[in-house]
Amino acid sequence: MKQDTWQVAVLDDHPLISKAIQYRLSQEADLALAGSFSQRQQLMAFLRSNSVDVLVLDYLLGEDELDGLQMVKQLRVQYPQLKILVSSSVEKPAIVKLLLKAGVHGFVGKSQDQEVLIKALYEVCRNKHFLSAEMLLEMDKFEENDREMHDYLLPRELGDDIALLLRELSPRELEVIRCYLDGLSVTQIAGKYARSRKTISGQKQTALRKLGLRSDLELFKYKEHFSGLAVHL
Structure with missing residues (x-):
């Protein structure tokens, strides 16, 4: 039996990025854009009355918004079934480690090709976790060097x-x-x-x-x- 279309929401305050994701999702038969938002309040209002499978969340929003980590923690409490895929220009292994600890299902750096984001969405929709090969390597290096700062x-x-x-x-x-x-x-x-x-x-x-x-x-x-x-x- 064919899998129902997965519903994807996007929270990103950069309109061009949101438009690009919306356009790319329109080319995928199994992925549908449920909603695209630039502010946290808009998203939270939408989630109260709509079903979403995966949220693509920008780590850094506007100055008046919660930071990505706090946003993840809030969403995990209020919507524990929601899968979260973080997209960010801040591609630091320490931050990725914190996000994974907080309960996100994947991370895609904004330097990555958009096809990586689509691949990540499919993996997360299928209840898997996703990190790019580059980020996995960076996290390995981070773990190896972690002891250095203990001094x-x-x-x-x-x-x-x-x-x-x-x-x-x-x-x-x-x-x-x-x-x-x-x-x-x-x-x-x-x-x-x-x-x-x-x-x-x-x-x-x-x-x-x-x-x-x-x-x-x-x-x-x-x-x-x-x-x-x-x-x-």
Whole structure:
């Protein structure tokens, strides 16, 4: 007997990406676009009265939206039967590991060809998990190198999620963030370590990006997690 058409919803605040996914799904007889949304509230309202098999979820939405990890956790509580496939330009193994731990069924980087997304959708619809060969390799490397950051962190004093992401940061990035949270400005940190303001600013922004944070306000929410850092430059 032929499988019924799988219903796919998309939450992505980039209209061109949503349109591209919609066009590609129209070419698949077994996949149908149930709805495409740019805001979390729109999706949640839709899910209350419509059946969806798989959600393609962008990890980074607008500034006023929940981050991808919190969104996944909320969806897993409210809609435990919903399968979630995360699509993101943030292709970091630490973040993928956190997402898998939170209950997603797959991850596709936005650098991947759209055919990879279609393949992932079929795998997830069939109750399988999907990671690209490239991401599996990156995650293997991440696991191998995971011990290196233990020289700089006190894992028992950190929350599991932020501790895992902190291991993506270099020692210099960690120190810049620690100093910033201690109240030093970018200019003061540059003077302290005899580096240019541009270098310090760049390291700070790179650290924020690796942590999946969009603003200083979000960074300060995690201030307590940095108090146990022992960094040696």
